[in-house]
Amino acid sequence: QGTEDTVKKTVGGHPVVVYSKTWCSFSSEVKYLLKSVGVEPFVVELDQLGPQGQDLQKALEKLTGQSTVPNVFIGGKHIGGCTDTVKLHQEGTLEPLLVEAGAK
Amino acid sequence: QGTEDTVKKTVGGHPVVVYSKTWCSFSSEVKYLLKSVGVEPFVVELDQLGPQGQDLQKALEKLTGQSTVPNVFIGGKHIGGCTDTVKLHQEGTLEPLLVEAGAK
Numbered sequence A, B: 001q002g003t004e005d006t007v008k009k010t011v012g013g014h015p016v017v018v019y020s021k022t023w024c025s026f027s028s029e030v031k032y033l034l035k036s037v038g039v040e041p042f043v044v045e046l047d048q049l050g051p052q053g054q055d056l057q058k059a060l061e062k063l064t065g066q067s068t069v070p071n072v073f074i075g076g077k078h079i080g081g082c083t084d085t086v087k088l089h090q091e092g093t094l095e096p097l098l099v100e101a102g103a104k
């Protein structure tokens, strides 16, 4: 469907993509974490896109099984949410993923 | 104003009150923290109250200066948000406050 294609193009076209909401502290946390390791994510603020934001969130759920924000992709691969990304960082595997994706 | 009185009655009438939103992970985190130290907070889910939820959130901002959720009160006193409450717990001062308020 059109919106799913949009998502695939986006996550394929940027090393790091975060689907986010501007008012959400978990979204802020993951964006801040990525910047703190020297990466500038491509951010899609779903709450600022009107009805298209809801379509994107539904498409993301179809594609990844995840209905929540933040929704993080690295190198086109679905990583998960805030907790998942923080866990990878605590395990030391986040930065290697980012290097491999050409994000840093 | 009427809504500010409602807030004052609520926070005066329960040892622990959390103004929350059901979809918000920071709200979930603070509710879970309080339960983990043996306290059952009185929870007001602002997103489930329709327009009254927005009135309450505005009243809380007038009364506390805090426009965000979660908004935590212990013993009728404004404590802050999720980060503030977690910090008190890390400093060891959360549980004494709860005991003093008669919450546990």
Ligand SMILES: N[C@@H](CCC(=O)N[C@@H](CS)C(=O)NCC(=O)O)C(=O)O
Residues within 6 Å of the ligand: A021, A024, A026, A027, A067, A068, A069, A070, A080, A081, A082, A083, A084, B023, B024, B025, B026
């Ligand atoms: N454990 C997940 C929690 C994700 C979550 O519950 N996100 C909330 C916002 S904090 C959400 O998407 N709620 C529904 C919505 O905003 O549409 C994570 O770490 O990302």
Ligand SMILES: N[C@@H](CCC(=O)N[C@@H](CS)C(=O)NCC(=O)O)C(=O)O
Residues within 6 Å of the ligand: A023, A024, A025, A026, B021, B024, B026, B027, B067, B068, B069, B070, B080, B081, B082, B083, B084
């Ligand atoms: N540092 C604050 C952050 C509070 C915050 O930014 N809350 C967000 C939700 S996570 C909020 O209220 N956004 C505006 C809204 O939902 O009306 C805390 O720890 O509670």
Ligand code: FES
Residues within 6 Å of the ligand: A023, A024, A025, A026, A027, B023, B024, B025, B026, B027
């Ligand atoms: S909306 Fe509060 S943490 Fe996401």
